[in-house]
Amino acid sequence: MTAAFLTHEQQQLAERAAARLVERGETVAVGEATTGGLVSAALLALPGASRFYAGGAVLYTIGSRVALAGVPAEVYADYRGTTPDMLATLAEALRQRLGATWCIAESGLAGPTGGRFGGAVGSTNLAVAGPVSRAEAIETGLSDRAANMVEFTTRTLAYLDAAISEASA
Secondary structure: OOOOOOOHHHHHHHHHHHHHHHHHOOOEEEEEOOOOOHHHHHHHOOOOHHHOEEEEEEOOOHHHHHHOOOOOHHHHOOOOOOOHHHHHHHHHHHHHHHOOOEEEEEEEEOOOOOOOOOOOOOEEEEEEEOOOOEEEEEEOOOOOHHHHHHHHHHHHHHHHHHHHHHHHO
8 A cells, every 4th residue: 555645656666675675684874855854754654664774864954964964064165056976975974874785865956946056946966875876967847846846756766776776686
């Protein structure tokens, strides 16, 4: 049964990633911003989440990224918006801090207005750290805040699932 706050696709992605993690005895940490905890909620809605979920944080500010994830403050010197490289640094820092095999991270602009530094609404960065590490920027083409949060959650779960699958190959 799908949790009421998840789409069917999100439920399937979370279930598939979790099954692989459990099968391999691995864990995941989650560092999210614009999704507001929805990625963690998707994973924690699954029975037995304590077997694979190492912890997570909503890292909405630079201060929280430094204090909670352990990202060196120097990473944010001359900050002009989050980049894929910055998010990759955050994912690796949080993965290490929580002792997880993996960390999936997300940070973007849900809307309804653009970022202070000119970032477009509907854009986000995704990063995964672990046996497979990578980061990229994506755009949804959406302007609605809630719709972007849902789409960012789906794409973040898919990014995690793809990385775990790639590591299995």
